[in-house]
Amino acid sequence: MVDPVSTRVIIADDHPIVRAGARGIISADVSVIVVAEAATPEELLDALAREPCDVLVTDLTMPGQQPDGLPMLATVRRKYPAVGIVVFTVSTNARLLQLAIASGVRCVVNKNAAMDELPQAINAAMRGKSYIGQSLQAELGAGQEGKRIKGVSQLSPREIEVLRQIAAHRTVSEIAQQQNRSVATISHQKISGMRKLGLTTDAELHVFLSSSDFML
Incomplete structure (x- = not known):
């Protein structure tokens, strides 16, 4: 039975190894429990409809019949506005990341980042706070435009x-x-x-x- 004070997390990524790695990192915190996993946008929406969830950890690109990427994030935010979202991605495309942030996603972590970044992002998402991983701060932080991108997350x-x-x-x-x-x-x-x-x-x-x- 899930502890009522636990943070309930759904992991969405089309690569089983990535999901397993994320689950291992997340499960190290006894106050966080992974309640479901998904490999496609369809599985993600099914999991959200089926399992109470506090934070969604999701990649941006997953194959499926439903749209992935920014439209998928928009659907999740519209249907489940109380769910915090952590984008967990290998992308360093500043344009894509800035649009994700502009859509209302406050937490973004690179999959290749230090292991402690994902738990920090989950904790921030749970509290409605912002968290941009260290390596992505470098990608987004060059010049005035980078400062404004970070400002959007605030x-x-x-x-x-x-x-x-x-x-x-x-x-x-x-x-x-x-x-x-x-x-x-x-x-x-x-x-x-x-x-x-x-x-x-x-x-x-x-x-x-x-x-x-x-x-x-």
Whole structure:
């Protein structure tokens, strides 16, 4: 029987050796239990529907009938918003990783990283915090764009939603009315999000949001 205080984890990867290695690392912590494994997007969604889960550890690319990658992450976030997600990948493609982060994934770890990174990422995901593995920080950390990519991982869900609405050309007043919140609250979240992204003016914000290199 699962201890009610245990962190319940599902591992999704199409390589059995990777799943076994991740399970071994995760199981070293007695407060974490692997409740299911999946090798395809279909198996992943079946496992999430069947097993209560706190954190999903998943690769981005898995063969199957359902879409993998970013669409798969979007489906998981839509259907299971309370589940923390750790992307566990060999990819160092900055574009792909930044889009994963922009989609709301807060924890990303390279499969070739030190063994302690995966448990740290799971712990962060469980608490709703951000964790980007050390080697991926180096990949994403070059220059101002890298700082902004890291800044996206620090955005709150409310800040992300406000910036998405601004990207859709809605005003602060329109967003406040739509979300039934005060103009002051929306304005504060906009400014807070800009600060985390290293943006200081509305012009910089709109260039950033409309950039083909980065989309929220």
